Amino acid sequence: MAEVDFMSMLHKSTQRNYLSRVNDPEFPKAKAAELAKQFAFDYWDGDRRICYGGYQYLEGRWEKVAFALAKHYQLHPKSKILDVGCGKGYLLYDFLKVMPNAEVYGIDISEYAISNCKPEIRNRLRVGNAIDLPWSDNTFDLVISINTLHNLHVYELDSALREIERVGKQxxxxxxxxxxxxxxxxxxLYWQVTCEAFNTPKEWMWWFKQTNYAGDHSFIFFQ
Known part of the structure; x- marks a missing residue:
């Protein structure tokens, strides 16, 4: 297990006004969170004061992440890759630019996201929950989950981490x-609208040990 950073380059590219998220007169934090936690139109493509404000595919944005992951894990050309919490599938789509012969699969709790995914990989995505992954043990050469697990309640974390460990080979x-x-x-606390698991890195490491999760990880911090 190692801490490996693939995501800060994207996270730090976004400017955030924390107080305006909390105090917005039309979408104050509580209202924004209530709408966002439906993981439907408002979360993905609604007002920016709720969440993404239009989660559209941007050419090359995720390709650099896919390339870094493929290189770091030395994936072979026909690797099987699973994205737990895949959203609209943009990262998986860009994986196929880096590795055209890879087998990509994604699962997400949002029916809206899957219905509005990249159509080129629609048949590779399904609606489902991280706590019960519908694949056999040791199916995938790489399992990734980006900005998803902190949205689970504490009673779901154990199952989700064990499932990720189970379906991945290494x-x-x-x-x-x-x-x-x-x-x-x-x-x-000010910025998030869907986070349920508020843990320090030390607490996350406890969860990894508790569930025998042996994979890599990184953290997003709101500085």
Whole structure:
């Protein structure tokens, strides 16, 4: 298990006004969170004050991440890759630019996201929950889960981490929101609209040990 950063280059490219997210007169934090947690239109393509404000495919945005993952894990050309919490499938689509012969699969709890995914890989995506992955043991050469597991309740984390470990052969990578100090904790509380598992890195490491998760990880911090 190692901490490997593939995501900060994207995370740090977004400018955030934490106080405006909390105090917006039309979509104050509580209202925004209530809408976002439906993981439907408002979460993906609604007002930016709720969440993404239009989650569209941007050429090359995820390709650099796919390339870094493929290189780091030395994936072979026909590798099987699973994205747990795949959203609209943009990262998986860009994996096929890097590795055209790979087999990509994705699962997400959002019916809206799957219905509005990249049509080229629609047949590779399905609606489902991270706590019960519908694949056999040791199916995938790489299992990834980016900005997903912190959205689970504490009683779901054990199953989700064990499932990721179960379906992957060796290479697994998860990225999760966390905080190292009170400033980052406050910023996370202000900005997030779907996070349920508020854990420090030390607490996440406890979860990894508790569930025998042996893959890699990285953290997103709101500085």
């Amino acid at each position: 290479n697994k990578y998860i990225c999760i929101e966390s905080y190292r100090n009170e400033q980052e904790k406050a910023n996370l």
